[in-house]
Amino acid sequence: MAEVRRVRLWQGKIDTEVEVAGSGPPLVFLHGPWGLPPNRGFLDLLARTHTVFAPKHPGTSRGDPEAVHQIDDWWDLMVYYGELWDCLDLAAPAVIGHSFGGMLACEIAASRAARVSRLVLIDPVGLWRDDLPVKNWMIMPENERRRALFADPDGEAAKRFFSVPSDPDARVEVQAGLIWAQACTGKFVWPIPDKGLKKRIHRIATPTLILWGRADGVIPPVYAEEFARRIANSRVALIDAAGHVPHLEQVEHVGRLVRDFLGP
Amino acid sequence: MKVCMFHLMPYRDLPADFAQRYKSAYIDPLWFDVADPEKVSQYYNWTLDEFVYAARAGMHGLCTNQHHQNVYGFMANPSLMGSVLAKLTNGQNVAIIQLGSTLPSTSPPTRIAEEYALIDCISGGRLVAGFPTGLPTDATISNAVVPVEQRERYREALELVLKAWRAKEIFAWNGKHYQLPMVNLWPRPMQQPHPPIWIPGSGSATTVEFVVDRDDCFCHLSYYGAKNAHSLGDYFWETVEKRGRDANPYRLGFLQLIGVSETDAKAQEYAPHVEYFFHKLLYTPSYYQAIPGYQDYPSMLRAMKAPLRERFDVRDLRYKDFIERGFLIAGSPKTVRDQLLEGVKRLRIGHLLALLHFGSMPHELCLKNIDLFCREVLPDLQDLWDDQWEDRWWPERLRAKRPAAAAVAAG
Numbered sequence: 001m002a003e004v005r006r007v008r009l010w011q012g013k014i015d016t017e018v019e020v021a022g023s024g025p026p027l028v029f030l031h032g033p034w035g036l037p038p039n040r041g042f043l044d045l046l047a048r049t050h051t052v053f054a055p056k057h058p059g060t061s062r063g064d065p066e067a068v069h070q071i072d073d074w075w076d077l078m079v080y081y082g083e084l085w086d087c088l089d090l091a092a093p094a095v096i097g098h099s100f101g102g103m104l105a106c107e108i109a110a111s112r113a114a115r116v117s118r119l120v121l122i123d124p125v126g127l128w129r130d131d132l133p134v135k136n137w138m139i140m141p142e143n144e145r146r147r148a149l150f151a152d153p154d155g156e157a158a159k160r161f162f163s164v165p166s167d168p169d170a171r172v173e174v175q176a177g178l179i180w181a182q183a184c185t186g187k188f189v190w191p192i193p194d195k196g197l198k199k200r201i202h203r204i205a206t207p208t209l210i211l212w213g214r215a216d217g218v219i220p221p222v223y224a225e226e227f228a229r230r231i232a233n234s235r236v237a238l239i240d241a242a243g244h245v246p247h248l249e250q251v252e253h254v255g256r257l258v259r260d261f262l263g264p
Numbered sequence: 265m266k267v268c269m270f271h272l273m274p275y276r277d278l279p280a281d282f283a284q285r286y287k288s289a290y291i292d293p294l295w296f297d298v299a300d301p302e303k304v305s306q307y308y309n310w311t312l313d314e315f316v317y318a319a320r321a322g323m324h325g326l327c328t329n330q331h332h333q334n335v336y337g338f339m340a341n342p343s344l345m346g347s348v349l350a351k352l353t354n355g356q357n358v359a360i361i362q363l364g365s366t367l368p369s370t371s372p373p374t375r376i377a378e379e380y381a382l383i384d385c386i387s388g389g390r391l392v393a394g395f396p397t398g399l400p401t402d403a404t405i406s407n408a409v410v411p412v413e414q415r416e417r418y419r420e421a422l423e424l425v426l427k428a429w430r431a432k433e434i435f436a437w438n439g440k441h442y443q444l445p446m447v448n449l450w451p452r453p454m455q456q457p458h459p460p461i462w463i464p465g466s467g468s469a470t471t472v473e474f475v476v477d478r479d480d481c482f483c484h485l486s487y488y489g490a491k492n493a494h495s496l497g498d499y500f501w502e503t504v505e506k507r508g509r510d511a512n513p514y515r516l517g518f519l520q521l522i523g524v525s526e527t528d529a530k531a532q533e534y535a536p537h538v539e540y541f542f543h544k545l546l547y548t549p550s551y552y553q554a555i556p557g558y559q560d561y562p563s564m565l566r567a568m569k570a571p572l573r574e575r576f577d578v579r580d581l582r583y584k585d586f587i588e589r590g591f592l593i594a595g596s597p598k599t600v601r602d603q604l605l606e607g608v609k610r611l612r613i614g615h616l617l618a619l620l621h622f623g624s625m626p627h628e629l630c631l632k633n634i635d636l637f638c639r640e641v642l643p644d645l646q647d648l649w650d651d652q653w654e655d656r657w658w659p660e661r662l663r664a665k666r667p668a669a670a671a672v673a674a675g
Contacts, residue, residue: 059412138556138557183557
């Protein structure tokens with residue numbers, strides 16, 4: 001079971017919850033546009049071999065939604081994550097980033113190479129091809145979103161992801177959390193998730209594993225190659241029967257690939 | 265009370281299968297598939313003519329608005345329309361109500377301060393300055409405003425505009441979203457310190473509180489009629505009381521669809537146009553309306569727990585439903601008068617924004633609607649509230665008591 005650590009950063013203006021679990025070398029998980037997934041199975045798996053730190057993006061920690069207005073651009077965000085690393089005493093952890101979190105992980109690894117020991121990107125955003133535009137996940141119809149996120153839109157993983165509690169108050173909290181996480185992360189990628197990473201990505205020197213769901217309906221899997229050819233020390237693994245969230249849909253498989261890559 | 269002509273300037277001749285072809289009136293309809301430029305040219309001119317006709321017929325104000333990339337209403341820059349109207353109505357006792365340009369979508373927003381000041385000058389001090397935040401699609405998709413920043417951009421922009429209008433000296437603006445080294449606006453509005461400010465909203469609690477705190481006029485731009493606005497109206501007046509403001513009805517504006525005919529039965533002539541309005545023009549799916557971040561966190565929670573505006577699937581409703589539910593007030597002059605009076609009294613509306621053109625309504629029917637409304641309905645509305653309350657949100661030089669409305673329409 002994860003311990004929830006609450007840290008106050010940014011001149012006391014941002015409260016950040018960090019879920020900490022497991023033991024072993026440090027590993028940071030940076031979540032995607034929908035916040036930390038309701039199913040923590042993947043993180044639990046990583047916690048068997050690593051001390052997993054899963055921070056919540058500014059504005060998405062309980063009780064501090066207004067924190068989103070304290071960080072305004074990518075420069076702010078980089079300095080903020082530097083502060084978070086320091087606060088958590090992380091010298092050079094392995095970093096796993098999913099989707100928006102993958103873009104964030106790339107920017108951190110490009111700007112502060114010494115503070116990231118290994119990099120895992122799961123269906124990251126951050127690059128753009130006019131012939132294969134990234135879908136705008138913030139304005140997707142419900143049924144389309146299910147198919148974009150999951151290879152099997154009716155499978156257990158999808159059900160779990162979209163399920164809401166029956167208690168009305170709890171339901172509002174879950175739904176509001178899902179929407180607000182998109183608002184807070186979307187601030188840094190709206191309206192098009194190309195914010196210049198292509199100019200900086202060559203600075204990533206860290207060994208990098210790029211994982212991509214073959215059925216990703218948000219960002220086509222050919223983007224895996226776009227990342228791979230720009231990151232010198234990288235390799236790609238495509239995940240069968242997975243959409244935009246392969247770590248939720250193929251937990252064991254993705255977990256094994258990550259563990260093999262990170263080493264003991 | 266004041267009664268103002270509101271117009272959306274919609275596409276009036278959409279194909280019969282439009283609703284099957286497109287999931288939304290916003291963003292999706294393709295210009296080259298749907299639009300006929302000859303017709304669009306005609307629409308803009310009809311719209312201006314309908315406004316001018318309404319002014320001559322005795323309406324107190326003319327309301328323009330800004331929308332983008334849609335068939336529902338595309339006065340892409342309301343200042344263009346407003347400046348034409350200002351010129352065409354010079355010398356008349358009618359307010360030019362810009363309801364208006366959307367601040368967060370315009371950079372720098374001093375551009376709007378200039379345009380409004382210019383309209384105020386052309387009109388001889390008849391401008392009402394409306395400041396909508398803008399619909400989600402307009403701001404975030406058509407104008408790329410970051411959803412979660414829309415409201416804070418809006419507030420900063422409004423402060424900047426007000427300062428730019430009033431400042432006696434050149435100033436530097438060092439804001440979060442806008443930086444301007446030397447602001448020294450030309451022209452300034454004729455109305456000093458600034459024109460009356462109206463802020464439209466569609467049901468966000470945060471906007472209601474913001475407007476009441478600022479002591480501006482709040483305009484509820486619901487299309488569901490006075491009958492369905494009780495909870496929002498009650499919330500508005502509770503907020504007014506809680507914040508220690510007076511109960512002046514002119515604090516509140518409300519939009520209502522209205523169709524006047526000779527008899528109740530004859531009002532059927534509005535049936536296809538109101539159905540067109542709700543089925544084709546108003547339909548926007550939730551993924552375009554509820555873009556994450558567009559609502560601030562407290563408003564989002566409040567809307568999830570107890571929506572101030574009820575939600576319907578308007579495509580299931582027909583003319584008789586729209587009448588029964590009060591979305592549209594239509595019928596003989598007496599019917600319209602009685603229902604309007606009941607609605608405006610219940611909600612304490614000081615500024616009635618009459619949507620006398622809606623949907624596919626042809627030009628001639630719109631003129632008839634304006635004519636009957638101004639001759640047969642308006643005279644019984646316009647004295648309401650004035651024995652007790654002054655309209656502090658109206659251009660000062662138009663505040664004097666007007667002669668009885670209407671006579672002109674016939675001529």
